[in-house]
Amino acid sequence: MKLTRRSFVAAGTGAAVASLATPALWRTAQAAAPIQLVSHRYPALEYYAQQFSAAAPEGNVNQQLMPFDKAFELMNIALSSKSNSIDVMYVNESMTGFMRSGWLRPLNDLWEKYSDEFNLKDINPDVLKHFTYEGKIYGMPLTSISHLFFYRKDVLDEAGKQPPKTIDDYIGLASELNSPMRSGTISCLRGDSALGESHWYINALGDGWFDDKWEPVFNNEKGIHAITRLKEATQYAQQGFMNAHNDECTIAMQQDIATMGLSWTTRATAMDNPEKSAVVGKVDFVAPPQGHGRLALDGYAISAFSTQDPDTLFRMVCQAASDQSMRGATGFTMVPRVSILADPEVQKKYRHYPAGMEAISTAVPFPKIPEFFAVGEFIRRRILQAVAGEMEVAAALNTAAEETRNHLAQAGYYK
Incomplete structure:
Protein backbone atom coordinates (compact mmCIF):
# COMPACT_ATOMS: atom_id res chain seq x y z
CA MET A 1 0.00 0.00 0.00
CA LYS A 2 1.82 3.09 -0.96
CA LEU A 3 -1.41 4.80 -0.28
CA THR A 4 -2.76 1.99 -2.37
CA ARG A 5 -3.34 -1.63 -1.64
CA ARG A 6 -3.92 -2.71 -5.15
CA SER A 7 -2.90 -0.87 -8.25
CA PHE A 8 -5.59 -0.29 -10.87
CA VAL A 9 -5.41 2.31 -13.53
CA ALA A 10 -8.76 4.02 -14.38
CA ALA A 11 -10.83 6.58 -12.71
CA GLY A 12 -14.17 7.96 -13.43
CA THR A 13 -17.76 8.28 -12.51
CA GLY A 14 -20.29 5.49 -12.90
CA ALA A 15 -23.96 5.87 -13.51
CA ALA A 16 -26.68 4.52 -11.28
CA VAL A 17 -28.48 1.40 -12.43
CA ALA A 18 -31.88 -0.19 -12.00
CA SER A 19 -33.64 -0.12 -8.66
CA LEU A 20 -34.22 -3.07 -6.37
CA ALA A 21 -35.43 -0.86 -3.52
CA THR A 22 -38.45 -1.50 -1.39
CA PRO A 23 -41.34 0.99 -1.85
CA ALA A 24 -40.49 2.77 1.40
CA LEU A 25 -36.87 3.13 0.41
CA TRP A 26 -37.94 4.33 -3.03
CA ARG A 27 -40.05 7.15 -1.61
CA THR A 28 -37.34 8.24 0.84
CA ALA A 29 -34.54 8.27 -1.70
CA GLN A 30 -36.69 9.79 -4.45
CA ALA A 31 -37.26 12.91 -2.39
CA ALA A 32 -33.60 13.35 -1.58
CA ALA A 33 -30.72 14.84 -3.52
CA PRO A 34 -28.52 12.33 -5.38
CA ILE A 35 -26.60 10.07 -3.02
CA GLN A 36 -22.84 10.50 -3.35
CA LEU A 37 -20.67 7.34 -3.30
CA VAL A 38 -16.86 7.63 -3.30
CA SER A 39 -14.86 4.43 -3.62
CA HIS A 40 -11.59 2.84 -4.52
CA ARG A 41 -11.90 1.02 -7.87
CA TYR A 42 -11.17 -2.54 -8.94
CA PRO A 43 -13.51 -5.26 -10.30
CA ALA A 44 -15.01 -6.40 -6.97
CA LEU A 45 -15.68 -2.81 -5.87
CA GLU A 46 -17.16 -1.91 -9.25
CA TYR A 47 -19.56 -4.81 -8.74
CA TYR A 48 -20.50 -3.63 -5.26
CA ALA A 49 -21.00 -0.06 -6.46
CA GLN A 50 -23.55 -1.40 -8.95
CA GLN A 51 -25.29 -3.35 -6.18
CA PHE A 52 -25.39 -0.25 -3.98
CA SER A 53 -26.83 1.88 -6.77
CA ALA A 54 -29.41 -0.79 -7.58
CA ALA A 55 -30.94 -0.25 -4.12
CA ALA A 56 -31.98 3.30 -5.05
CA PRO A 57 -34.16 4.79 -7.81
CA GLU A 58 -32.49 5.07 -11.17
CA GLY A 59 -30.33 8.17 -11.40
CA ASN A 60 -30.27 8.80 -7.67
CA VAL A 61 -26.69 7.69 -6.98
CA ASN A 62 -23.58 9.47 -8.19
CA GLN A 63 -20.63 7.06 -8.17
CA GLN A 64 -17.08 8.36 -8.04
CA LEU A 65 -14.78 5.35 -8.42
CA MET A 66 -11.02 5.92 -8.57
CA PRO A 67 -7.64 4.51 -7.44
CA PHE A 68 -7.25 4.35 -3.67
CA ASP A 69 -4.79 7.22 -3.28
CA LYS A 70 -7.16 9.57 -5.15
CA ALA A 71 -10.19 8.37 -3.20
CA PHE A 72 -8.33 8.68 0.10
CA GLU A 73 -7.28 12.25 -0.72
CA LEU A 74 -10.81 13.24 -1.76
CA MET A 75 -12.37 11.70 1.35
CA ASN A 76 -9.76 13.20 3.66
CA ILE A 77 -10.32 16.72 2.29
CA ALA A 78 -14.12 16.47 2.41
CA LEU A 79 -14.38 14.90 5.85
CA SER A 80 -11.75 17.07 7.54
CA SER A 81 -13.77 20.12 6.46
CA LYS A 82 -17.05 18.47 7.63
CA SER A 83 -18.44 18.71 4.11
CA ASN A 84 -21.66 16.88 3.27
CA SER A 85 -20.42 16.22 -0.27
CA ILE A 86 -19.96 12.48 0.46
CA ASP A 87 -22.67 10.20 1.81
CA VAL A 88 -21.22 6.69 1.55
CA MET A 89 -17.56 5.93 1.13
CA TYR A 90 -15.01 3.17 0.80
CA VAL A 91 -13.13 2.11 3.95
CA ASN A 92 -10.56 -0.58 4.64
CA GLU A 93 -8.94 -2.20 7.66
CA SER A 94 -6.31 0.54 7.99
CA MET A 95 -8.60 3.57 8.17
CA THR A 96 -9.08 3.68 11.94
CA GLY A 97 -8.07 7.36 11.80
CA PHE A 98 -11.38 8.22 10.14
CA MET A 99 -13.23 6.44 12.96
CA ARG A 100 -11.13 8.06 15.69
CA SER A 101 -11.65 11.52 14.17
CA GLY A 102 -15.44 11.24 14.29
CA TRP A 103 -15.74 11.43 10.51
CA LEU A 104 -17.81 8.24 10.16
CA ARG A 105 -21.28 7.59 11.53
CA PRO A 106 -21.43 4.82 14.16
CA LEU A 107 -23.71 2.08 12.84
CA ASN A 108 -24.62 0.16 16.00
CA ASP A 109 -28.21 1.46 16.17
CA LEU A 110 -28.86 0.73 12.51
CA TRP A 111 -27.02 -2.59 12.71
CA GLU A 112 -29.35 -3.73 15.50
CA LYS A 113 -32.45 -2.35 13.78
CA TYR A 114 -31.84 -4.17 10.49
CA SER A 115 -29.87 -7.17 11.75
CA ASP A 116 -32.67 -9.70 11.28
CA GLU A 117 -33.89 -8.35 7.95
CA PHE A 118 -30.42 -8.53 6.36
CA ASN A 119 -29.04 -11.40 8.50
CA LEU A 120 -26.12 -9.31 9.71
CA LYS A 121 -25.19 -11.98 12.26
CA ASP A 122 -23.83 -13.86 9.25
CA ILE A 123 -20.98 -11.32 8.82
CA ASN A 124 -17.72 -12.97 9.89
CA PRO A 125 -16.74 -11.49 13.31
CA ASP A 126 -13.05 -11.96 12.45
CA VAL A 127 -13.63 -9.45 9.65
CA LEU A 128 -16.13 -7.14 11.34
CA LYS A 129 -13.76 -6.43 14.25
CA HIS A 130 -11.49 -4.52 11.86
CA PHE A 131 -14.34 -2.10 11.11
CA THR A 132 -14.99 -1.56 14.81
CA TYR A 133 -13.38 1.06 17.05
CA GLU A 134 -13.94 1.41 20.81
CA GLY A 135 -16.98 -0.83 20.64
CA LYS A 136 -18.65 1.01 17.76
CA ILE A 137 -19.20 -0.42 14.28
CA TYR A 138 -18.23 2.03 11.54
CA GLY A 139 -18.18 -0.03 8.37
CA MET A 140 -19.94 -2.82 6.48
CA PRO A 141 -17.39 -5.40 5.25
CA LEU A 142 -17.67 -6.34 1.57
CA THR A 143 -14.54 -8.40 0.91
CA SER A 144 -12.17 -10.50 2.99
CA ILE A 145 -8.80 -11.02 1.33
CA LEU A 295 -5.24 -9.21 5.84
CA ALA A 296 -6.79 -6.76 3.38
CA LEU A 297 -10.45 -5.76 3.56
CA ASP A 298 -12.90 -3.49 1.74
CA GLY A 299 -16.14 -2.03 3.02
CA TYR A 300 -18.59 0.86 3.00
CA ALA A 301 -19.12 3.50 5.70
CA ILE A 302 -21.54 6.40 6.08
CA SER A 303 -20.19 9.93 6.47
CA ALA A 304 -20.93 11.56 9.81
CA PHE A 305 -21.69 14.76 7.85
CA SER A 306 -24.15 13.34 5.33
CA THR A 307 -27.54 15.04 5.28
CA GLN A 308 -29.20 12.02 3.66
CA ASP A 309 -31.57 9.84 5.68
CA PRO A 310 -29.27 7.38 7.52
CA ASP A 311 -31.83 4.55 7.35
CA THR A 312 -31.96 4.90 3.58
CA LEU A 313 -28.19 4.88 3.25
CA PHE A 314 -27.74 1.92 5.59
CA ARG A 315 -30.40 -0.14 3.85
CA MET A 316 -28.64 0.50 0.55
CA VAL A 317 -25.35 -0.60 2.09
CA CYS A 318 -27.07 -3.72 3.46
CA GLN A 319 -28.51 -4.46 0.02
CA ALA A 320 -24.99 -4.34 -1.44
CA ALA A 321 -23.84 -6.67 1.35
CA SER A 322 -26.83 -9.02 1.16
CA ASP A 323 -26.50 -12.76 0.74
CA GLN A 324 -27.65 -12.56 -2.87
CA SER A 325 -25.23 -9.74 -3.67
CA MET A 326 -22.24 -11.41 -2.03
CA ARG A 327 -22.93 -14.69 -3.80
CA GLY A 328 -22.53 -12.74 -7.02
CA ALA A 329 -19.20 -11.37 -5.76
CA THR A 330 -17.60 -14.78 -5.14
CA GLY A 331 -16.22 -14.77 -8.66
CA PHE A 332 -14.18 -11.67 -7.76
CA THR A 333 -13.10 -12.25 -4.17
CA MET A 334 -13.73 -14.03 -0.89
CA VAL A 335 -16.66 -12.51 0.95
CA PRO A 336 -17.28 -12.00 4.69
CA ARG A 337 -20.55 -13.97 5.02
CA VAL A 338 -19.91 -17.19 6.93
CA SER A 339 -22.84 -19.05 5.36
CA ILE A 340 -21.48 -18.43 1.87
CA LEU A 341 -17.91 -19.41 2.76
CA ALA A 342 -19.19 -22.62 4.37
CA ASP A 343 -21.61 -23.52 1.55
CA PRO A 344 -20.48 -26.90 0.08
CA GLU A 345 -21.43 -25.80 -3.43
CA VAL A 346 -19.40 -22.61 -3.11
CA GLN A 347 -16.45 -24.53 -1.64
CA LYS A 348 -16.65 -26.99 -4.52
CA LYS A 349 -16.44 -24.15 -7.02
CA TYR A 350 -13.82 -22.19 -5.06
CA ARG A 351 -11.82 -24.94 -3.37
CA HIS A 352 -9.47 -22.51 -1.62
CA TYR A 353 -12.28 -21.16 0.58
CA PRO A 354 -11.77 -23.51 3.58
CA ALA A 355 -8.08 -22.63 3.74
CA GLY A 356 -8.99 -18.98 3.23
CA MET A 357 -11.36 -19.03 6.21
CA GLU A 358 -8.61 -20.49 8.40
CA ALA A 359 -6.09 -17.96 7.12
CA ILE A 360 -8.38 -15.01 7.86
CA SER A 361 -8.81 -16.12 11.48
CA THR A 362 -5.15 -15.25 12.24
CA ALA A 363 -4.43 -12.74 9.46
CA VAL A 364 -3.06 -9.34 10.49
CA PRO A 365 -3.68 -6.02 8.71
CA PHE A 366 -0.97 -3.47 8.12
Whole structure:
Protein backbone atom coordinates (compact mmCIF):
# COMPACT_ATOMS: atom_id res chain seq x y z
CA MET A 1 0.00 0.00 0.00
CA LYS A 2 1.82 3.09 -0.96
CA LEU A 3 -1.41 4.80 -0.28
CA THR A 4 -2.76 1.99 -2.37
CA ARG A 5 -3.34 -1.63 -1.64
CA ARG A 6 -3.92 -2.71 -5.15
CA SER A 7 -2.90 -0.87 -8.25
CA PHE A 8 -5.59 -0.29 -10.87
CA VAL A 9 -5.41 2.31 -13.53
CA ALA A 10 -8.76 4.02 -14.38
CA ALA A 11 -10.83 6.58 -12.71
CA GLY A 12 -14.17 7.96 -13.43
CA THR A 13 -17.76 8.28 -12.51
CA GLY A 14 -20.29 5.49 -12.90
CA ALA A 15 -23.96 5.87 -13.51
CA ALA A 16 -26.68 4.52 -11.28
CA VAL A 17 -28.48 1.40 -12.43
CA ALA A 18 -31.88 -0.19 -12.00
CA SER A 19 -33.64 -0.12 -8.66
CA LEU A 20 -34.22 -3.07 -6.37
CA ALA A 21 -35.43 -0.86 -3.52
CA THR A 22 -38.45 -1.50 -1.39
CA PRO A 23 -41.34 0.99 -1.85
CA ALA A 24 -40.49 2.77 1.40
CA LEU A 25 -36.87 3.13 0.41
CA TRP A 26 -37.94 4.33 -3.03
CA ARG A 27 -40.05 7.15 -1.61
CA THR A 28 -37.34 8.24 0.84
CA ALA A 29 -34.54 8.27 -1.70
CA GLN A 30 -36.69 9.79 -4.45
CA ALA A 31 -37.26 12.91 -2.39
CA ALA A 32 -33.60 13.35 -1.58
CA ALA A 33 -30.72 14.84 -3.52
CA PRO A 34 -28.52 12.33 -5.38
CA ILE A 35 -26.60 10.07 -3.02
CA GLN A 36 -22.84 10.50 -3.35
CA LEU A 37 -20.67 7.34 -3.30
CA VAL A 38 -16.86 7.63 -3.30
CA SER A 39 -14.86 4.43 -3.62
CA HIS A 40 -11.59 2.84 -4.52
CA ARG A 41 -11.90 1.02 -7.87
CA TYR A 42 -11.17 -2.54 -8.94
CA PRO A 43 -13.51 -5.26 -10.30
CA ALA A 44 -15.01 -6.40 -6.97
CA LEU A 45 -15.68 -2.81 -5.87
CA GLU A 46 -17.16 -1.91 -9.25
CA TYR A 47 -19.56 -4.81 -8.74
CA TYR A 48 -20.50 -3.63 -5.26
CA ALA A 49 -21.00 -0.06 -6.46
CA GLN A 50 -23.55 -1.40 -8.95
CA GLN A 51 -25.29 -3.35 -6.18
CA PHE A 52 -25.39 -0.25 -3.98
CA SER A 53 -26.83 1.88 -6.77
CA ALA A 54 -29.41 -0.79 -7.58
CA ALA A 55 -30.94 -0.25 -4.12
CA ALA A 56 -31.98 3.30 -5.05
CA PRO A 57 -34.16 4.79 -7.81
CA GLU A 58 -32.49 5.07 -11.17
CA GLY A 59 -30.33 8.17 -11.40
CA ASN A 60 -30.27 8.80 -7.67
CA VAL A 61 -26.69 7.69 -6.98
CA ASN A 62 -23.58 9.47 -8.19
CA GLN A 63 -20.63 7.06 -8.17
CA GLN A 64 -17.08 8.36 -8.04
CA LEU A 65 -14.78 5.35 -8.42
CA MET A 66 -11.02 5.92 -8.57
CA PRO A 67 -7.64 4.51 -7.44
CA PHE A 68 -7.25 4.35 -3.67
CA ASP A 69 -4.79 7.22 -3.28
CA LYS A 70 -7.16 9.57 -5.15
CA ALA A 71 -10.19 8.37 -3.20
CA PHE A 72 -8.33 8.68 0.10
CA GLU A 73 -7.28 12.25 -0.72
CA LEU A 74 -10.81 13.24 -1.76
CA MET A 75 -12.37 11.70 1.35
CA ASN A 76 -9.76 13.20 3.66
CA ILE A 77 -10.32 16.72 2.29
CA ALA A 78 -14.12 16.47 2.41
CA LEU A 79 -14.38 14.90 5.85
CA SER A 80 -11.75 17.07 7.54
CA SER A 81 -13.77 20.12 6.46
CA LYS A 82 -17.05 18.47 7.63
CA SER A 83 -18.44 18.71 4.11
CA ASN A 84 -21.66 16.88 3.27
CA SER A 85 -20.42 16.22 -0.27
CA ILE A 86 -19.96 12.48 0.46
CA ASP A 87 -22.67 10.20 1.81
CA VAL A 88 -21.22 6.69 1.55
CA MET A 89 -17.56 5.93 1.13
CA TYR A 90 -15.01 3.17 0.80
CA VAL A 91 -13.13 2.11 3.95
CA ASN A 92 -10.56 -0.58 4.64
CA GLU A 93 -8.94 -2.20 7.66
CA SER A 94 -6.31 0.54 7.99
CA MET A 95 -8.60 3.57 8.17
CA THR A 96 -9.08 3.68 11.94
CA GLY A 97 -8.07 7.36 11.80
CA PHE A 98 -11.38 8.22 10.14
CA MET A 99 -13.23 6.44 12.96
CA ARG A 100 -11.13 8.06 15.69
CA SER A 101 -11.65 11.52 14.17
CA GLY A 102 -15.44 11.24 14.29
CA TRP A 103 -15.74 11.43 10.51
CA LEU A 104 -17.81 8.24 10.16
CA ARG A 105 -21.28 7.59 11.53
CA PRO A 106 -21.43 4.82 14.16
CA LEU A 107 -23.71 2.08 12.84
CA ASN A 108 -24.62 0.16 16.00
CA ASP A 109 -28.21 1.46 16.17
CA LEU A 110 -28.86 0.73 12.51
CA TRP A 111 -27.02 -2.59 12.71
CA GLU A 112 -29.35 -3.73 15.50
CA LYS A 113 -32.45 -2.35 13.78
CA TYR A 114 -31.84 -4.17 10.49
CA SER A 115 -29.87 -7.17 11.75
CA ASP A 116 -32.67 -9.70 11.28
CA GLU A 117 -33.89 -8.35 7.95
CA PHE A 118 -30.42 -8.53 6.36
CA ASN A 119 -29.04 -11.40 8.50
CA LEU A 120 -26.12 -9.31 9.71
CA LYS A 121 -25.19 -11.98 12.26
CA ASP A 122 -23.83 -13.86 9.25
CA ILE A 123 -20.98 -11.32 8.82
CA ASN A 124 -17.72 -12.97 9.89
CA PRO A 125 -16.74 -11.49 13.31
CA ASP A 126 -13.05 -11.96 12.45
CA VAL A 127 -13.63 -9.45 9.65
CA LEU A 128 -16.13 -7.14 11.34
CA LYS A 129 -13.76 -6.43 14.25
CA HIS A 130 -11.49 -4.52 11.86
CA PHE A 131 -14.34 -2.10 11.11
CA THR A 132 -14.99 -1.56 14.81
CA TYR A 133 -13.38 1.06 17.05
CA GLU A 134 -13.94 1.41 20.81
CA GLY A 135 -16.98 -0.83 20.64
CA LYS A 136 -18.65 1.01 17.76
CA ILE A 137 -19.20 -0.42 14.28
CA TYR A 138 -18.23 2.03 11.54
CA GLY A 139 -18.18 -0.03 8.37
CA MET A 140 -19.94 -2.82 6.48
CA PRO A 141 -17.39 -5.40 5.25
CA LEU A 142 -17.67 -6.34 1.57
CA THR A 143 -14.54 -8.40 0.91
CA SER A 144 -12.17 -10.50 2.99
CA ILE A 145 -8.80 -11.02 1.33
CA SER A 146 -5.75 -12.56 2.94
CA HIS A 147 -2.48 -14.29 2.28
CA LEU A 148 -2.75 -17.98 1.47
CA PHE A 149 -0.10 -20.67 1.08
CA PHE A 150 -0.06 -22.29 -2.37
CA TYR A 151 1.67 -25.65 -2.92
CA ARG A 152 1.98 -28.29 -5.61
CA LYS A 153 0.15 -31.23 -4.08
CA ASP A 154 1.40 -33.65 -6.75
CA VAL A 155 5.03 -32.68 -6.15
CA LEU A 156 4.75 -32.95 -2.37
CA ASP A 157 2.86 -36.26 -2.63
CA GLU A 158 5.58 -37.72 -4.88
CA ALA A 159 8.21 -36.64 -2.37
CA GLY A 160 6.17 -38.07 0.52
CA LYS A 161 5.82 -34.65 2.12
CA GLN A 162 3.01 -32.77 3.84
CA PRO A 163 2.39 -29.01 3.55
CA PRO A 164 4.65 -27.16 6.01
CA LYS A 165 3.30 -26.25 9.43
CA THR A 166 6.06 -23.81 10.38
CA ILE A 167 8.28 -21.36 8.55
CA ASP A 168 11.29 -23.54 9.38
CA ASP A 169 9.49 -26.51 7.76
CA TYR A 170 8.69 -24.33 4.75
CA ILE A 171 12.27 -23.19 4.18
CA GLY A 172 13.60 -26.72 4.68
CA LEU A 173 11.10 -28.10 2.18
CA ALA A 174 11.86 -25.32 -0.31
CA SER A 175 15.55 -26.23 -0.09
CA GLU A 176 14.85 -29.93 -0.58
CA LEU A 177 12.54 -29.46 -3.58
CA ASN A 178 14.51 -26.70 -5.28
CA SER A 179 15.86 -27.65 -8.72
CA PRO A 180 16.95 -25.99 -11.96
CA MET A 181 13.60 -26.95 -13.50
CA ARG A 182 11.35 -25.85 -10.65
CA SER A 183 12.23 -23.45 -7.85
CA GLY A 184 11.52 -24.46 -4.28
CA THR A 185 9.33 -21.42 -3.68
CA ILE A 186 8.05 -18.15 -5.08
CA SER A 187 8.99 -14.76 -3.68
CA CYS A 188 7.56 -11.40 -4.72
CA LEU A 189 9.77 -8.48 -3.70
CA ARG A 190 8.91 -5.72 -6.13
CA GLY A 191 7.01 -2.69 -4.92
CA ASP A 192 4.46 -3.13 -2.14
CA SER A 193 4.65 -6.93 -2.50
CA ALA A 194 7.98 -6.84 -0.62
CA LEU A 195 6.35 -5.19 2.38
CA GLY A 196 3.47 -7.65 2.25
CA GLU A 197 5.75 -10.69 2.20
CA SER A 198 7.89 -9.23 5.00
CA HIS A 199 4.68 -8.61 6.97
CA TRP A 200 4.10 -12.37 7.23
CA TYR A 201 7.58 -13.07 8.64
CA ILE A 202 7.50 -10.08 10.99
CA ASN A 203 4.14 -11.10 12.46
CA ALA A 204 4.60 -14.88 12.46
CA LEU A 205 8.13 -14.86 13.90
CA GLY A 206 8.43 -11.38 15.40
CA ASP A 207 6.48 -8.89 17.46
CA GLY A 208 4.96 -7.01 14.53
CA TRP A 209 6.03 -3.62 13.25
CA PHE A 210 5.33 -1.39 16.30
CA ASP A 211 4.56 -1.55 19.99
CA ASP A 212 1.41 0.02 21.44
CA LYS A 213 3.07 3.45 21.50
CA TRP A 214 4.08 3.28 17.83
CA GLU A 215 7.73 2.70 18.62
CA PRO A 216 9.35 0.47 15.95
CA VAL A 217 10.00 -3.08 17.17
CA PHE A 218 10.63 -4.73 13.81
CA ASN A 219 14.37 -4.27 14.40
CA ASN A 220 14.47 -6.16 17.70
CA GLU A 221 16.01 -9.63 18.00
CA LYS A 222 12.88 -11.39 16.79
CA GLY A 223 12.50 -9.00 13.87
CA ILE A 224 16.09 -9.53 12.78
CA HIS A 225 15.53 -13.29 12.94
CA ALA A 226 12.32 -12.95 10.90
CA ILE A 227 13.90 -11.02 8.04
CA THR A 228 16.94 -13.31 8.15
CA ARG A 229 14.57 -16.22 7.51
CA LEU A 230 12.98 -14.28 4.64
CA LYS A 231 16.42 -13.79 3.15
CA GLU A 232 17.19 -17.51 3.53
CA ALA A 233 13.93 -18.47 1.81
CA THR A 234 14.78 -16.36 -1.24
CA GLN A 235 17.76 -18.64 -1.94
CA TYR A 236 15.18 -21.10 -3.31
CA ALA A 237 12.95 -18.60 -5.12
CA GLN A 238 12.32 -18.30 -8.85
CA GLN A 239 14.69 -16.28 -11.01
CA GLY A 240 14.00 -12.57 -10.96
CA PHE A 241 12.18 -12.64 -7.62
CA MET A 242 13.53 -9.19 -6.71
CA ASN A 243 11.58 -7.78 -9.66
CA ALA A 244 8.52 -9.99 -9.23
CA HIS A 245 5.15 -8.62 -8.19
CA ASN A 246 1.98 -10.65 -7.55
CA ASP A 247 1.39 -11.18 -11.28
CA GLU A 248 4.84 -12.67 -11.85
CA CYS A 249 4.52 -14.99 -8.85
CA THR A 250 1.10 -16.13 -10.06
CA ILE A 251 2.57 -16.95 -13.46
CA ALA A 252 5.48 -18.83 -11.85
CA MET A 253 3.03 -21.12 -10.08
CA GLN A 254 0.79 -21.44 -13.15
CA GLN A 255 3.66 -22.37 -15.47
CA ASP A 256 5.20 -25.10 -13.29
CA ILE A 257 8.38 -23.20 -12.47
CA ALA A 258 7.79 -22.98 -8.70
CA THR A 259 6.68 -25.46 -6.04
CA MET A 260 4.96 -23.35 -3.39
CA GLY A 261 4.82 -20.03 -1.62
CA LEU A 262 2.79 -17.16 -0.24
CA SER A 263 0.18 -15.47 -2.42
CA TRP A 264 -3.34 -13.99 -2.14
CA THR A 265 -6.74 -15.65 -1.95
CA THR A 266 -7.66 -13.62 -5.04
CA ARG A 267 -5.00 -15.51 -7.03
CA ALA A 268 -6.22 -19.02 -6.21
CA THR A 269 -8.74 -19.47 -9.03
CA ALA A 270 -6.04 -18.55 -11.56
CA MET A 271 -4.36 -21.90 -10.83
CA ASP A 272 -7.29 -23.74 -12.40
CA ASN A 273 -7.76 -21.51 -15.44
CA PRO A 274 -7.14 -23.91 -18.35
CA GLU A 275 -6.39 -21.02 -20.70
CA LYS A 276 -3.46 -19.79 -18.61
CA SER A 277 -2.43 -22.55 -16.23
CA ALA A 278 -0.33 -25.65 -16.90
CA VAL A 279 -1.08 -27.03 -13.43
CA VAL A 280 -4.88 -27.23 -13.35
CA GLY A 281 -5.97 -29.27 -10.34
CA LYS A 282 -2.41 -29.70 -9.07
CA VAL A 283 -2.12 -26.69 -6.77
CA ASP A 284 -3.67 -26.91 -3.32
CA PHE A 285 -3.98 -24.37 -0.50
CA VAL A 286 -3.50 -24.11 3.25
CA ALA A 287 -3.27 -21.22 5.68
CA PRO A 288 0.24 -19.72 5.82
CA PRO A 289 2.57 -21.73 8.10
CA GLN A 290 2.32 -20.27 11.63
CA GLY A 291 -0.52 -18.03 10.40
CA HIS A 292 -0.32 -14.23 10.58
CA GLY A 293 -0.35 -13.50 6.87
CA ARG A 294 -1.56 -10.13 5.70
CA LEU A 295 -5.24 -9.21 5.84
CA ALA A 296 -6.79 -6.76 3.38
CA LEU A 297 -10.45 -5.76 3.56
CA ASP A 298 -12.90 -3.49 1.74
CA GLY A 299 -16.14 -2.03 3.02
CA TYR A 300 -18.59 0.86 3.00
CA ALA A 301 -19.12 3.50 5.70
CA ILE A 302 -21.54 6.40 6.08
CA SER A 303 -20.19 9.93 6.47
CA ALA A 304 -20.93 11.56 9.81
CA PHE A 305 -21.69 14.76 7.85
CA SER A 306 -24.15 13.34 5.33
CA THR A 307 -27.54 15.04 5.28
CA GLN A 308 -29.20 12.02 3.66
CA ASP A 309 -31.57 9.84 5.68
CA PRO A 310 -29.27 7.38 7.52
CA ASP A 311 -31.83 4.55 7.35
CA THR A 312 -31.96 4.90 3.58
CA LEU A 313 -28.19 4.88 3.25
CA PHE A 314 -27.74 1.92 5.59
CA ARG A 315 -30.40 -0.14 3.85
CA MET A 316 -28.64 0.50 0.55
CA VAL A 317 -25.35 -0.60 2.09
CA CYS A 318 -27.07 -3.72 3.46
CA GLN A 319 -28.51 -4.46 0.02
CA ALA A 320 -24.99 -4.34 -1.44
CA ALA A 321 -23.84 -6.67 1.35
CA SER A 322 -26.83 -9.02 1.16
CA ASP A 323 -26.50 -12.76 0.74
CA GLN A 324 -27.65 -12.56 -2.87
CA SER A 325 -25.23 -9.74 -3.67
CA MET A 326 -22.24 -11.41 -2.03
CA ARG A 327 -22.93 -14.69 -3.80
CA GLY A 328 -22.53 -12.74 -7.02
CA ALA A 329 -19.20 -11.37 -5.76
CA THR A 330 -17.60 -14.78 -5.14
CA GLY A 331 -16.22 -14.77 -8.66
CA PHE A 332 -14.18 -11.67 -7.76
CA THR A 333 -13.10 -12.25 -4.17
CA MET A 334 -13.73 -14.03 -0.89
CA VAL A 335 -16.66 -12.51 0.95
CA PRO A 336 -17.28 -12.00 4.69
CA ARG A 337 -20.55 -13.97 5.02
CA VAL A 338 -19.91 -17.19 6.93
CA SER A 339 -22.84 -19.05 5.36
CA ILE A 340 -21.48 -18.43 1.87
CA LEU A 341 -17.91 -19.41 2.76
CA ALA A 342 -19.19 -22.62 4.37
CA ASP A 343 -21.61 -23.52 1.55
CA PRO A 344 -20.48 -26.90 0.08
CA GLU A 345 -21.43 -25.80 -3.43
CA VAL A 346 -19.40 -22.61 -3.11
CA GLN A 347 -16.45 -24.53 -1.64
CA LYS A 348 -16.65 -26.99 -4.52
CA LYS A 349 -16.44 -24.15 -7.02
CA TYR A 350 -13.82 -22.19 -5.06
CA ARG A 351 -11.82 -24.94 -3.37
CA HIS A 352 -9.47 -22.51 -1.62
CA TYR A 353 -12.28 -21.16 0.58
CA PRO A 354 -11.77 -23.51 3.58
CA ALA A 355 -8.08 -22.63 3.74
CA GLY A 356 -8.99 -18.98 3.23
CA MET A 357 -11.36 -19.03 6.21
CA GLU A 358 -8.61 -20.49 8.40
CA ALA A 359 -6.09 -17.96 7.12
CA ILE A 360 -8.38 -15.01 7.86
CA SER A 361 -8.81 -16.12 11.48
CA THR A 362 -5.15 -15.25 12.24
CA ALA A 363 -4.43 -12.74 9.46
CA VAL A 364 -3.06 -9.34 10.49
CA PRO A 365 -3.68 -6.02 8.71
CA PHE A 366 -0.97 -3.47 8.12
CA PRO A 367 -0.57 -1.07 11.08
CA LYS A 368 -3.65 1.14 11.32
CA ILE A 369 -1.99 4.50 10.83
CA PRO A 370 -2.03 6.43 7.55
CA GLU A 371 1.70 7.15 7.88
CA PHE A 372 2.49 3.46 7.40
CA PHE A 373 2.04 4.00 3.68
CA ALA A 374 5.00 6.41 3.78
CA VAL A 375 7.26 4.67 6.31
CA GLY A 376 6.67 1.39 4.50
CA GLU A 377 8.80 2.78 1.71
CA PHE A 378 11.75 3.23 4.09
CA ILE A 379 11.27 -0.26 5.51
CA ARG A 380 10.85 -1.93 2.13
CA ARG A 381 13.98 -0.34 0.70
CA ARG A 382 16.14 -1.43 3.64
CA ILE A 383 14.74 -4.98 3.62
CA LEU A 384 15.57 -5.28 -0.07
CA GLN A 385 19.11 -4.10 0.66
CA ALA A 386 19.37 -6.80 3.33
CA VAL A 387 18.06 -9.51 1.02
CA ALA A 388 20.43 -8.41 -1.75
CA GLY A 389 23.41 -8.49 0.63
CA GLU A 390 24.05 -4.75 0.39
CA MET A 391 23.55 -4.38 4.15
CA GLU A 392 23.55 -6.76 7.10
CA VAL A 393 20.00 -7.55 8.21
CA ALA A 394 20.44 -5.93 11.64
CA ALA A 395 21.98 -2.78 10.18
CA ALA A 396 19.26 -2.51 7.53
CA LEU A 397 16.42 -2.86 10.05
CA ASN A 398 18.05 -0.48 12.54
CA THR A 399 18.37 2.12 9.78
CA ALA A 400 14.75 1.60 8.75
CA ALA A 401 13.62 1.90 12.36
CA GLU A 402 15.47 5.20 12.79
CA GLU A 403 14.01 6.58 9.56
CA THR A 404 10.55 5.41 10.58
CA ARG A 405 10.76 6.94 14.04
CA ASN A 406 11.96 10.27 12.65
CA HIS A 407 9.00 10.36 10.26
CA LEU A 408 6.48 9.50 12.96
CA ALA A 409 8.04 12.01 15.35
CA GLN A 410 7.49 14.76 12.79
CA ALA A 411 3.87 13.59 12.51
CA GLY A 412 3.44 14.07 16.26
CA TYR A 413 3.30 10.47 17.41
CA TYR A 414 5.63 10.86 20.39
CA LYS A 415 5.14 13.20 23.31
